[in-house]
Amino acid sequence: MDGLQVPLEHVLGLASLLFALGLTGLMVRRNILFVLMSLEVMLNSAALAFVAAGAHWGQPDGQVVFMLVLTVTAAEVSVGLGLVLQIQRRFHTLDIDAATRLRG
Amino acid sequence: MILGLFYVAAAVALLSTAMALSRTNAAHALIYLIMSLLSVAVIFFIIGAPFAAALEIVIYAGAIMVLFVFVIMMLNLGETGQIREREWLKPRSWILPGIFAAALLAELLILENGLSGTTTGVAVEPKAVGLTLFGPYVLAVELASMLLLAGLVGAYHVGRSFLARDRGVKHQ
Numbered sequence: 340m341d342g343l344q345v346p347l348e349h350v351l352g353l354a355s356l357l358f359a360l361g362l363t364g365l366m367v368r369r370n371i372l373f374v375l376m377s378l379e380v381m382l383n384s385a386a387l388a389f390v391a392a393g394a395h396w397g398q399p400d401g402q403v404v405f406m407l408v409l410t411v412t413a414a415e416v417s418v419g420l421g422l423v424l425q426i427q428r429r430f431h432t433l434d435i436d437a438a439t440r441l442r443g
Numbered sequence: 444m445i446l447g448l449f450y451v452a453a454a455v456a457l458l459s460t461a462m463a464l465s466r467t468n469a470a471h472a473l474i475y476l477i478m479s480l481l482s483v484a485v486i487f488f489i490i491g492a493p494f495a496a497a498l499e500i501v502i503y504a505g506a507i508m509v510l511f512v513f514v515i516m517m518l519n520l521g522e523t524g525q526i527r528e529r530e531w532l533k534p535r536s537w538i539l540p541g542i543f544a545a546a547l548l549a550e551l552l553i554l555e556n557g558l559s560g561t562t563t564g565v566a567v568e569p570k571a572v573g574l575t576l577f578g579p580y581v582l583a584v585e586l587a588s589m590l591l592l593a594g595l596v597g598a599y600h601v602g603r604s605f606l607a608r609d610r611g612v613k614h615q
Binding site for chain 2: 344345349350353356357360361363364367368370372373375376377379380383386387390391393394397398399400401402403405406407409410411412413414415416417418420421422423424425427428433
């Protein structure tokens with residue numbers, strides 16, 4: 340049953356540690372570029388958990404969900420980086436707290 | 444042995460992620476983030492998902508990180524650009540990512556030379572992934588394509604005035 344030579348718990352532990360690192364970065368950093376990078380790390384750790392679970396059961400579903408996570412990340416990053424350019428243009432800073440008012 | 448390789452890759456992933464999110468310089472953080480993605484790709488390879496490993500490198504570390512590089516370079520245009528770039532490319536900032544990359548390369552070579560965890564029948568082959576993706580999950584593929592289209596339109600809409608502003612400046 341177990342197609343995995345590494346204990347599943349260890350891979351899931353690594354994924355949760357990476358997720359915790361990304362969450363910490365998301366809450367601590369105020370530079371919007373680093374906020375986007377933290378989101379990348381968190382999505383990546385979720386993808387790692389999916390692939391590890393798929394490998395554990397020997398099913399391809401984990402990698403299918405990994406590809407869907409990949410498309411979500413690509414769309415999120417393209418829109419997010421467009422917003423970075425707009426924030427830099429309007430507020431002349433990358434501090435995300437400068438953009439707390441949702442009025443143009 | 445496979446377990447040891449996994450722990451080395453996991454340590455590289457955790458260390459480089461921590462380094463990436465604690466840098467003050469966005470370009471240096473990006474290098475560490477790429478190292479983190481590469482180590483996760485090696486972990487995918489070790490746990491028997493070679494297709495996911497290839498996609499991780501091609502799309503995450505290739506395409507998405509290039510977007511980040513573009514934006515960082517666009518934000519730093521101006522007279523100080525050259526000085527700043529020289530500062531970014533100091534050899535000191537390359538040592539630790541270089542060590543990480545060398546460790547991952549050594550792992551890949553060890554995996555290639557026998558005792559592979561991915562070629563002993565436990566790997567989930569790309570063929571199975573493709574059959575599942577376009578079989579039961581074909582609706583999800585359609586949804587993903589719509590999401591990518593929405594991302595494309597959204598990015599164009601958000602970035603359009605930025606491009607228009609640049610063109611206006613040039614004409615003046």
